[in-house]
Amino acid sequence: VVDVDASNLRSAASCASGRACVPLLQCPEVDRMAIVRYLSRPPHLRSPAERRWELSHWQRCPLADGQFTGTCCPSHLIDEVNVLKPSLPAEMLPYKQDELFRLAIEIGALELEKFLPEDGNHAKNLSNVTNYHSGAEDQPDDVLPPVLVREGLQDVLTWQALEKITNGSVTKQQFGRPKRCLIGPRCEKGHSRYRQPDGRCNNIEPGGSLWGAAGYPMERLLPPAYGDGIWAPRIVSVTGRYLPTARKLSSTLFTDLHHAHTSYNVLLMQFGQFLAHDFSRNKAIETKTKCCTADGSARVKDASPGCMPIPVSRGDDFYSQYGVRCLHFMRTAVAPMRDCDGVGHGRQLSAVTHFIDGSAIYGASNKQTHELRAHEGGRLKSLSHRRFHNELPPLERSKDACQTGAEMCFLTGDARSNQLFSLVAVHTLFLREHNRLARHLQQLNPHWSDGTLFQEARRIVIAQLQHIAFGEYLPKVIGPRYTALYRLHPAEHGAYSEFYNPHTNPSVSSEFTVAAFRFGHSTVPSKLELKEGPVDTWRTFLDPTRFRERTFYDDVLRTMQHQPMQSVDDLFSTSLTRFLDVQPGKAYGVDLAAINIQRGRDHALRPYNDYRRLVGKPGAYSFEDFGPDLGKKLYALYAHPDDVDLYVGGILETPVDGGVVGETFAELIADQFSKFRAGDRYFYSNGPESNPGHFTLPQLKEIQRMTMAGLICANAGDVHRMHVLPDAFALRHDANRPMDCTAHDIPRLDLFWWKD
Numbered sequence: 001v002v003d004v005d006a007s008n009l010r011s012a013a014s015c016a017s018g019r020a021c022v023p024l025l026q027c028p029e030v031d032r033m034a035i036v037r038y039l040s041r042p043p044h045l046r047s048p049a050e051r052r053w054e055l056s057h058w059q060r061c062p063l064a065d066g067q068f069t070g071t072c073c074p075s076h077l078i079d080e081v082n083v084l085k086p087s088l089p090a091e092m093l094p095y096k097q098d099e100l101f102r103l104a105i106e107i108g109a110l111e112l113e114k115f116l117p118e119d120g121n122h123a124k125n126l127s128n129v130t131n132y133h134s135g136a137e138d139q140p141d142d143v144l145p146p147v148l149v150r151e152g153l154q155d156v157l158t159w160q161a162l163e164k165i166t167n168g169s170v171t172k173q174q175f176g177r178p179k180r181c182l183i184g185p186r187c188e189k190g191h192s193r194y195r196q197p198d199g200r201c202n203n204i205e206p207g208g209s210l211w212g213a214a215g216y217p218m219e220r221l222l223p224p225a226y227g228d229g230i231w232a233p234r235i236v237s238v239t240g241r242y243l244p245t246a247r248k249l250s251s252t253l254f255t256d257l258h259h260a261h262t263s264y265n266v267l268l269m270q271f272g273q274f275l276a277h278d279f280s281r282n283k284a285i286e287t288k289t290k291c292c293t294a295d296g297s298a299r300v301k302d303a304s305p306g307c308m309p310i311p312v313s314r315g316d317d318f319y320s321q322y323g324v325r326c327l328h329f330m331r332t333a334v335a336p337m338r339d340c341d342g343v344g345h346g347r348q349l350s351a352v353t354h355f356i357d358g359s360a361i362y363g364a365s366n367k368q369t370h371e372l373r374a375h376e377g378g379r380l381k382s383l384s385h386r387r388f389h390n391e392l393p394p395l396e397r398s399k400d401a402c403q404t405g406a407e408m409c410f411l412t413g414d415a416r417s418n419q420l421f422s423l424v425a426v427h428t429l430f431l432r433e434h435n436r437l438a439r440h441l442q443q444l445n446p447h448w449s450d451g452t453l454f455q456e457a458r459r460i461v462i463a464q465l466q467h468i469a470f471g472e473y474l475p476k477v478i479g480p481r482y483t484a485l486y487r488l489h490p491a492e493h494g495a496y497s498e499f500y501n502p503h504t505n506p507s508v509s510s511e512f513t514v515a516a517f518r519f520g521h522s523t524v525p526s527k528l529e530l531k532e533g534p535v536d537t538w539r540t541f542l543d544p545t546r547f548r549e550r551t552f553y554d555d556v557l558r559t560m561q562h563q564p565m566q567s568v569d570d571l572f573s574t575s576l577t578r579f580l581d582v583q584p585g586k587a588y589g590v591d592l593a594a595i596n597i598q599r600g601r602d603h604a605l606r607p608y609n610d611y612r613r614l615v616g617k618p619g620a621y622s623f624e625d626f627g628p629d630l631g632k633k634l635y636a637l638y639a640h641p642d643d644v645d646l647y648v649g650g651i652l653e654t655p656v657d658g659g660v661v662g663e664t665f666a667e668l669i670a671d672q673f674s675k676f677r678a679g680d681r682y683f684y685s686n687g688p689e690s691n692p693g694h695f696t697l698p699q700l701k702e703i704q705r706m707t708m709a710g711l712i713c714a715n716a717g718d719v720h721r722m723h724v725l726p727d728a729f730a731l732r733h734d735a736n737r738p739m740d741c742t743a744h745d746i747p748r749l750d751l752f753w754w755k756d
């Protein structure tokens, strides 16, 4: 049932002139929260005044032949998402200090010492005005310098102190406070042909140069639900009671049973994680202390205030046998407050570029890219066996990157790449593709420098990555209806697209990366099929030593295509909910599903119902609205339907037709991918009008012919023994039969068009 009052449902044509019918999520300047609040009352309880409010503030319209309800959005707003305001020069920022405020700063600084004891002294000397990276033209080496994290913390702590000492009676506007603005570098108009590793200056408009850059905070679809409006996590129910603990929810709702997906394979799951690592990495507050005692029996008494450990009940079905009552959890760091545009609450930092730009392959800073490059022939560093072709990523020397005892551990653009065998295989695939292209380009253009070869190979790799992500991967996740609703079809073959909109901020939202895109955790199988048989997934964690076996890489890529992934539902592998990150000498690990829920509360995501309404669906007014079985389960855990966490509600929805996630996640994912595309000047199919790194049309056609299967074949260790499914993320069926990699129908990238 669609919760729409027919009288307010205009046809697309009947949106007043100057307005266009779009999903509510894509109409930025309307007061979304007001609409969500309005919808939180069942239609029959809405007063005439509310209905009048609806008519005057929110005109709805049918989308996609009436299958969806859209919003009549003023067209100029659609083009001016996040209307750009030039940042104020530092000296013009208003700044006022009085006694109370000074006191708040002092209390904030004392608090900060508890968070980051080693930096306490420094904290007191922070300047009042900080430009994000000082507006420097050069890229910083470190995308998230500790000083930035410290400043972000100090800002929220100062504000919290001020709230406390004034009993919340002083509004932020009355007070004024240290102004810290995200002032990015000025970008040259004669822009670069290549993306910068940290994603700066993708947008060259004033005020937009940091959008999507590594170290830039996450955005939000709805205002945060912080306990204190500033940074305290969401821990209480709308009824005033405590919310159920994240572990209780996970252990009650998410059990481990095998429920194989009928259409898609483990490679789809694995590509998803690889992509996730490309566009998001929440930066945890770094402290030396743990939140729980070594035996997990209790919280550490004076642990960092950044600790938000997950309580485990005495009767827990798994942890009780080990006496564990506490699971470690550190909150995500926040950005310095951007008073320039009125954001007055914690905004979580991401440590990688928000764009889909190969940052997991090349790193997200100049320094990282420099370390990964071979500085010869445009290649990335790699390990290559002298006798047989088994090129692997170079070795990582840092002890933390893999399990103690791992004989091999790899260095790639992303520190999470050793997580499990299948992820290592995908990283290896893209590394090989880069080096393969660099070698061929060098043969074609022997006069090209190392730098040119590197950048040109990188440009092609990123284009293929985007082509596969948008063309082969995304439609399978969100299904055809949401692909159509958000107009996410790829560009026409052989023609340039103009997807770029300089007013679109491509940065990930907390809702997307903390909840929606973590749907993938439910798709992880309990056992990975290897050539010799199945092995517990957690046994493949953080130890990729077996990749030195001659055929291991090929074997993993082959078996991934034939093993079904798991469906998105309430079933989670215990590899994730019990055995994640097992420490030496321990028989248990942490619970990722619980971490996801806790992370949602750390980021103050609003409850599921609000997002349901945001995507134009009726929320659950009562537990029955969740359906008989689920309603009963949720009722036993939550005090009110408006308490249900976004991750929980979203993962439990029935998948949409032809997709793997439910409606709410489908819409959040579609919206984010449309922003990844519209906010990326370098999007691979964009033409010369917007894209300074555009391909020639014949080159673009070559890239558009490529597929995941083609990529796998081009980089197989033994191409004569390798086979692929042409639709590489789908399971075998009549129209998707295994093909030898030597077959003519497998697309191969012809580099002829790259010859100078």
Ligand code: HEM
Residues within 6 Å of the ligand: 269, 270, 271, 272, 273, 276, 280, 281, 282, 283, 419, 420, 513, 514, 517, 518, 519, 520, 521, 523, 524, 537, 576, 580, 592, 595, 596, 599
């Ligand atoms: C065995 C497979 C996987 C493991 C062990 C794993 C583990 C993790 C861990 C430990 C985190 C950090 C949690 C936190 O502290 O908040 C995380 C985050 C995340 N995971 Fe997974 N994951 C796996 C597969 C996947 C898949 C298949 C997807 C998507 C299709 C995915 C999407 C994400 C996303 C979007 C995040 C948030 C990233 C960030 O912003 O930091 N993961 N995962």
Ligand SMILES: [Ca+2]
Residues within 6 Å of the ligand: 277, 278, 279, 280, 352, 353, 354, 355, 356, 357, 358, 359, 360
């Ligand atoms: Ca990225």
